[in-house]
Amino acid sequence: MRLQGWGRFPDIAAEFIEPVSVELIQKSLKEKNKVLPLIPRGAGRSYGDSALASRVISTRFLDQFIAFDHKTQTIQCGSGTTLETVLKFITPKGYFIPVLPGTKYVSIGGAIAADIHGKNHHKSGSFCSYVSELSLMLANGEIIKCSETKNPDLFQATCGGMGLTGIIVDAVLLLKRVTSVSIRKRSLIARDLTECMDIIDETEDSEYSVAWLDCLASKARLGRSIIHLGEHCENGRAEHESRRRMSIPFSTPSILLNKCSISLFNSALYNLRKYGSEISTVGYDSYFFPLDFIKNWNRLYGPQGFLQYQFAIPITNSKQSISEVLKKIHASGKGPLLSVLKKFGEGNNNYLSFPFRGYSLALDFKKEVGLFPLLAELDEIILANGGRLYLAKDARMTEDVFKRSYLDWEKFLNVKSKVDPNHLFASLQSNRIGLT
Amino acid sequence: MKILIIGATSAIAKSTARIYAERNSQLFLVGRDENRLNEMKIDLELRGASSVRILALDIVEHEEHAIPINLAAKFLENIDLTLICHGSLPNQESCETNFKEIEKAIKINALSTISLCTEISKQLKKQKGGTLAVITSVAGERGRQPNFIYGAAKSMVSTYLQGLRGKLLPFGIHVIDIKPGLVDSPMTAGLDKGPLWATPESIAVQIVNGVSRKQHTVYAPSYWRFIMFAVRSIPEFIFKKLKI
Numbered sequence: 083m084r085l086q087g088w089g090r091f092p093d094i095a096a097e098f099i100e101p102v103s104v105e106l107i108q109k110s111l112k113e114k115n116k117v118l119p120l121i122p123r124g125a126g127r128s129y130g131d132s133a134l135a136s137r138v139i140s141t142r143f144l145d146q147f148i149a150f151d152h153k154t155q156t157i158q159c160g161s162g163t164t165l166e167t168v169l170k171f172i173t174p175k176g177y178f179i180p181v182l183p184g185t186k187y188v189s190i191g192g193a194i195a196a197d198i199h200g201k202n203h204h205k206s207g208s209f210c211s212y213v214s215e216l217s218l219m220l221a222n223g224e225i226i227k228c229s230e231t232k233n234p235d236l237f238q239a240t241c242g243g244m245g246l247t248g249i250i251v252d253a254v255l256l257l258k259r260v261t262s263v264s265i266r267k268r269s270l271i272a273r274d275l276t277e278c279m280d281i282i283d284e285t286e287d288s289e290y291s292v293a294w295l296d297c298l299a300s301k302a303r304l305g306r307s308i309i310h311l312g313e314h315c316e317n318g319r320a321e322h323e324s325r326r327r328m329s330i331p332f333s334t335p336s337i338l339l340n341k342c343s344i345s346l347f348n349s350a351l352y353n354l355r356k357y358g359s360e361i362s363t364v365g366y367d368s369y370f371f372p373l374d375f376i377k378n379w380n381r382l383y384g385p386q387g388f389l390q391y392q393f394a395i396p397i398t399n400s401k402q403s404i405s406e407v408l409k410k411i412h413a414s415g416k417g418p419l420l421s422v423l424k425k426f427g428e429g430n431n432n433y434l435s436f437p438f439r440g441y442s443l444a445l446d447f448k449k450e451v452g453l454f455p456l457l458a459e460l461d462e463i464i465l466a467n468g469g470r471l472y473l474a475k476d477a478r479m480t481e482d483v484f485k486r487s488y489l490d491w492e493k494f495l496n497v498k499s500k501v502d503p504n505h506l507f508a509s510l511q512s513n514r515i516g517l518t
Numbered sequence: 519m520k521i522l523i524i525g526a527t528s529a530i531a532k533s534t535a536r537i538y539a540e541r542n543s544q545l546f547l548v549g550r551d552e553n554r555l556n557e558m559k560i561d562l563e564l565r566g567a568s569s570v571r572i573l574a575l576d577i578v579e580h581e582e583h584a585i586p587i588n589l590a591a592k593f594l595e596n597i598d599l600t601l602i603c604h605g606s607l608p609n610q611e612s613c614e615t616n617f618k619e620i621e622k623a624i625k626i627n628a629l630s631t632i633s634l635c636t637e638i639s640k641q642l643k644k645q646k647g648g649t650l651a652v653i654t655s656v657a658g659e660r661g662r663q664p665n666f667i668y669g670a671a672k673s674m675v676s677t678y679l680q681g682l683r684g685k686l687l688p689f690g691i692h693v694i695d696i697k698p699g700l701v702d703s704p705m706t707a708g709l710d711k712g713p714l715w716a717t718p719e720s721i722a723v724q725i726v727n728g729v730s731r732k733q734h735t736v737y738a739p740s741y742w743r744f745i746m747f748a749v750r751s752i753p754e755f756i757f758k759k760l761k762i
Contacts, residue, residue, distance in 0.1 A: 100707045332713055
């Protein structure tokens, strides 16, 4: 059947297997006549081709809760469970997931495979810091436990390993206790990039922090933005809330997203805040997952799909390099619809994890002629400044760019070859970037 | 609520059981795969089910359907809701040339369900009340070229339920026919999914609502009521040429 990532590019024909149990996954691994490469897939929320291959095996039905322990503040669940399901279950008990990305529709397995980060990376690090143990199905069908103490090499390779070491079957997550799941949100306005980055630096004590940039504002207003800070309220609602959702039922003509409409959208966002209130109390859903409000928002980019380009860059020179990136984009006339800037804290030791101390900028581009050359130019700026691209969003990075920026790739391969010598687990992405 | 689910490991049943578990229901699950039933039991108890008991049994192989119903009645005492979610999608092509396949498909999708309903009816009459909800399919509303064997089986169950509904009415028993449309579940694995496809989770919500509102026929999602109205309205001289 046809399969794509969240960005809907590339679109490929693949054999899609959706086993309903761990035993059936093992069985499909053992089909001897099949030697085609295989990649696990959770909720299909990675943007590019990291969950695409000739054979794709879904963990969607491994979505059961296995254990919950108040004493250790942990939950164990199948890797296909989504963050939404976990949140719905734990928030009434006074717990929260320590790291949340921009959507609640990702699976636990996917969150581990991409070692995702959230609006509190500067304080709390990335998702895998809160995975106390995981069960990994290896290429031979054997299931082994991995953690910082059990098979630590494999744990380091699997966390952020894009599903290339095996299939994550279940995981134990550490939860955090919160006073409330309501968020006291403070929205600050920055007139340009310098002001934005200064505000982010000054407000580093804030638990959550993220900036929305208007990438179409130019010259003096380059990088004008809204910085959304957040803290859990002292008291307030603990229960799960559900919002009504809008849905985009089919791809809209991509012409609807043009320079004019994107510019209007960004100005509207900016001005809404400018004349709105600075402090408000909001539900966690609207603070963490604003885009989840529109189901299938990825269809807005039209049938061609879109690419998300997210890079991280060290603090030194970050202002110059980010503004160089913005200027280059501006000159190209390809306005990204959404641009999100965030400060990262220290990185971890996982071989392929994306975040490290510095800034990260994520940009959405409609897939169109001339985009790839532009992104290749951006790659050069980022590499020259010691940055790198996020694998979970990538659909086009070259092997050279990858190997020059993910310096532990050889260590990763060493561990992978021990458990998967024939490279059974491989994706279009891992082939492209020279990992398999 | 005290609930008996037959075909409990199906995707729709699993999602429905989870909603009832969150409402602290007591559940008796019948399904084929014991491991998966055990996993479900743990999951449902964590989600809030007051207690869960499982029974691994192949309903099609074992024709003594009184046994599971009696065990369920013993555990639940009074069965408030019985949900039958069992069936499988036969291969239409191979059915058309092989009557054995058709026989098997009818047995799985219609006869075993009707046999179960017969036994459940006895129990419900005894307890003078309860709801019987059976999952059939929109495919049963008109014989369409791509899947009329499956459709014929489901149609048999729907017709049966219509009659049964009246027969059980004096006993205060309510009968619901649930007709899902296209559902993205293991039963339809490998098919390309378009905009009309729904998730098992959304079907489960419709089922729970249909049960509490005592509806007779639940189209899930509800827009299938209109789609099927349109499909039924197509004159036969046109319909016979359609490969939909």
